[in-house]
Amino acid sequence: MIGRLAFLLAAISAATVTVAGPAAAKPGHEANWLPAHDEQVSFVVEGTTTYGTLHVPARHPGERLPAALLLPGSGPTDRDGNQPPGLTPGTLRALAGALDHDRVVTLRFDKYGTGRTGWGVWAGRPQELDYPAFVRQAAAARDHLRHRAEVAPGRVALIGHSEGAMTALVLAAQAPPHRRAAALVLLQPQALRFLDVVAGQLHDQTAQLVGSGQLAPPEAEALDRAIDVAVADLRGGRPVDTSAMPAPIATLWQALAGPNRRFVLTDDAVSPPHVARRLPPRPVLLTCGALDPQVPCSATDQLTAAISRHGHRVVLPGVGHLMTTADGALSTELTRALGELHW
Incomplete structure (x- = not known):
């Protein structure tokens, strides 16, 4: 997850990576090696x-x-x-x-x-x-x-x-x-625990937005509180309120609390x-x-x-x-x- x-969240820009496949038998091996x-x-x-x-x-x-x-x-x-x-x-x-x-x-x-x-x-x-x-x-x-x-x-x-x-x-x-x-x-x-990982990543991104001037500190504090409440509500079996969250984060929580709920809660356990x-x-x-x-x-x-x-x-x-x-x-x-x- x-x-x-x-x-x-489009947090990572993926680049194509070139990798070597499994190595063949090394030169010099005895003739009876497979x-x-x-x-x-x-x-x-x-x-x-x-x-x-x-x-x-x-x-x-x-x-x-x-x-x-x-x-x-x-x-x-x-x-x-x-x-x-x-x-x-x-x-x-x-x-x-x-x-x-x-x-x-x-x-x-x-x-x-x-x-x-x-x-x-x-x-x-x-x-x-x-x-x-x-x-x-x-x-x-x-x-x-x-x-x-x-x-x-x-x-x-x-x-x-x-x-x-x-x-x-x-x-x-x-x-x-x-x-x-x-x-x-x-x-x-x-x-x-899975939801602690999610919250930590989101809090880090919030801090980065504040540091770059894209988010004011009071807005960041409100968003961080909303994230922590979402964690508590999902773990507690309550509906997760995403109305105060930016669209990408709201979409994330809707997915976690919706179709992925069973997997999320059993992973988070x-x-x-x-x-x-x-x-x-x-x-x-x-x-x-x-x-x-x-x-x-x-x-x-x-x-x-x-x-x-x-x-x-x-x-x-x-x-x-x-x-x-x-x-x-x-x-x-x-x-x-x-x-x-x-x-």
């Missing part, structure tokens, strides 16, 4: 066939490798990290390529409402879909990955971006001992720092982008403290929410941190 907010390859896979969860891409790095016949499930961000983000046609950075596809260099098998999939999967059993009634359904879909993907012959037992990590990071966190905390994640990577995560305190001992990596307007590093402070027993935060300089630098490449600090995280 963070992505939905960005689109509604080359790297992509395999189109599917699995059924609660009556819906979910489609994805399994990437297997070059390996010896019969060799079993560590693996990672890649979970996409909010809104209609597909297996590659795209929201076509307008936003196609290919971040998850690039991430699979980076992990190929570390010889990690990856699975990425089209979640509900995206790509080949589509709405599945929710077709015609997407307003009934709640956040826990996405967690269950991710759990089915994890189990599919765990049972692949190419994957080493007990060496499956969960890697999520934005809302997908929160899904990875919830999945890791809920997993029984025999399905526990070998490692957890939270990339630019949804680190607070999750407090990432609270969930993180229940994590079993496993390596945890959290990243934030120094230029990220959607999840500024300060927004991850509570979650960082909650994971401090098991992991740490890495700040990615020169990087926004999509984890890419100005030239469209994945952050080298990110790929380095992933390479140093062993599971």
